[in-house]
Amino acid sequence: MGLFYTGKGDKGKSVVGKKKIDKTSADIEVLGELDELNSLLGLVKSKLGNGYGDFAEIINRVQENLFIIQANIANFMFGGKYKAPAFGNDKISEIESIINDFEFKIKPEKGFVISGTDEISGWLDFARAVSRRVERRILKLSKTRKISPGILAYMNRLSSLLFALARMEAHSAKKKEAHPSYK
Numbered sequence: 001m002g003l004f005y006t007g008k009g010d011k012g013k014s015v016v017g018k019k020k021i022d023k024t025s026a027d028i029e030v031l032g033e034l035d036e037l038n039s040l041l042g043l044v045k046s047k048l049g050n051g052y053g054d055f056a057e058i059i060n061r062v063q064e065n066l067f068i069i070q071a072n073i074a075n076f077m078f079g080g081k082y083k084a085p086a087f088g089n090d091k092i093s094e095i096e097s098i099i100n101d102f103e104f105k106i107k108p109e110k111g112f113v114i115s116g117t118d119e120i121s122g123w124l125d126f127a128r129a130v131s132r133r134v135e136r137r138i139l140k141l142s143k144t145r146k147i148s149p150g151i152l153a154y155m156n157r158l159s160s161l162l163f164a165l166a167r168m169e170a171h172s173a174k175k176k177e178a179h180p181s182y183k
Contacts (some may be wrong), residue, residue, distance in 0.1 A: 016077045026141050027077050031070055035104045038066045040130055044123045053121075055165060058098060062158065063117075065091055069151050073138075076145050087150045095157040102164045106171045114178040117170040121177075124166035131159045 013020040013082040014028055021028060045059045068085045115125035135155040138147060170177050 007078055013119070017051075019077070021077055026137075026144065027073060028053040030073050030134075030137050030141050032127050033137050034070045034073070035067055037127065037134050038063050038070075038129050040123075040127050041066075044120070044127055047120055047123060055169070056072075058161075058165065061094070062161070065154065069154070072148060072151060073141070073145075084146065087154065089150055089153075092150060092153045092157055095154065095161045099157075099161055099164045102168050106167060109167055109177075112180050113167070114180060115166075117175045117177045118173050121166040121173075121175075124162050124169060128159050128162035129168065132153065 010023075012023050014023050015021075041059050041063050045056050045063075048059075049055050068087055070083040072087060075082050113125075116122040135158070138152065140156055141147060142152060151173075167177070
């Protein structure tokens with residue numbers, strides 16, 4: 001037995017504090033989805049080379065915020081026993097400010113874009129699609145849990161931020177993005 005496993009098997013349960021919770025519970029599912037998105041953003045960040053300092057910093061701040069959201073979701077499994085980190089409107093304003101800055105630098109897209117103009121924009125588009133799935137899972141969870149309105153708004157804006165980052169990347173790389181022809 002090592003640090004990474006017990007050798008006992010978990011029988012489909014996750015241990016949270018002293019409780020065993022089904023891995024299929026909505027709380028665990030949302031935590032897993034958030035973890036997947038955070039890991040994907042880490043992959044995107046690792047693909048950035050020199051000259052991407054601003055992008056890397058933006059992605060890092062998003063990752064930090066996703067951990068705060070995870071802490072808030074995990075707190076439900078502890079029955080609200082802990083004081084979950086606050087998630088204020090400042091985090092939403094920050095995303096909106098970044099998107100607005102990008103809109104001054106590039107013409108906003110009015111239609112769909114075919115992903116994969118270059119590797120980084122492709123990964124950002126993939127992260128955007130995953131963030132939308134995570135948002136849907138959190139919205140579903142909000143039907144049974146009191147999720148902070150700030151978290152709901154942040155997750156909604158996050159896909160817009162990732163879309164803007166992908167477009168900014170393609171623009172910075174001087175790549176022309178393709179649009180569906182619907183033919």
